Amino acid sequence: MDSRDRNQRKLIGLRFALNGLKEVFLTERNFRIHLIVASMACLLGAYLKISWTEWAVLITMISLVLTMEVINSSIERVLDYLAPEHHPLAGIIKDMAAAAVLITAIGSVFVGICIFFPKLMMVL
Numbered sequence: 001m002d003s004r005d006r007n008q009r010k011l012i013g014l015r016f017a018l019n020g021l022k023e024v025f026l027t028e029r030n031f032r033i034h035l036i037v038a039s040m041a042c043l044l045g046a047y048l049k050i051s052w053t054e055w056a057v058l059i060t061m062i063s064l065v066l067t068m069e070v071i072n073s074s075i076e077r078v079l080d081y082l083a084p085e086h087h088p089l090a091g092i093i094k095d096m097a098a099a100a101v102l103i104t105a106i107g108s109v110f111v112g113i114c115i116f117f118p119k120l121m122m123v124l
C-alpha cells in the first residue's frame with residue numbers, strides 16, 4: 001500500500017468518525033446540552049483569563065464528558081439493535097452506561113468550581 005492509499009484510508013476513517021459525531025449531535029439531546037454548557041465554560045474561561053494549565057484541565061474534562069456521552073449513546077444503540085425486547089439486564093447495562101456519564105459530569109462540575117470559583121470571587 002503506497003502513502004497515497006494510506007492517506008485516503010485515514011480520510012475515510014475521519015469521515016466515518018464525523019458521521020458518528022453528526023448522528024450523536026442530531027439525535028442525543030444530552031450531548032447538545034453538554035456542548036452548550038462546555039461552550040459557556042470556555043467563554044467564561046476566556047473572560048476570566050484562566051491559565052494554560054486551567055485550559056488544559058477544562059478541555060480534558062469537556063472531552064471526557066462528551067466522549068462518555070458518545071459511548072453511552074453507542075451502548076444504547078447496540079442494545080436496541082441486539083436485544084430490542086425489554087430485559088432487566090439490558091436495562092441495567094443502559095443504567096450503568098448512563099452512570100458513567102453522570103460520574104464524569106459531576107467530576108467536571110467540581111473541576112469547574114475549582115477553576116472558576118476563586119476567580120469569580122475576585123471579580124464580584
Ligand SMILES: Nc1ncnc2c1ncn2[C@@H]1O[C@H](COP(=O)(O)OP(=O)(O)OP(=O)(O)O)[C@@H](O)[C@H]1O
Pocket residue numbers: 028030072076083084085086087088089090091092094095098
Ligand atoms: N430493553 C430494555 N430493557 C429494560 N430496560 C430498558 C430497556 N431499554 C431501556 N430501558 C430502561 O430505560 C432507560 C432509558 O433507556 P433509553 O434507551 O430510552 O435511553 P435514553 O432515554 O435515550 O437515555 P439517555 O438519556 O442516557 O440518552 C434505561 O436506562 C433503562 O433503565
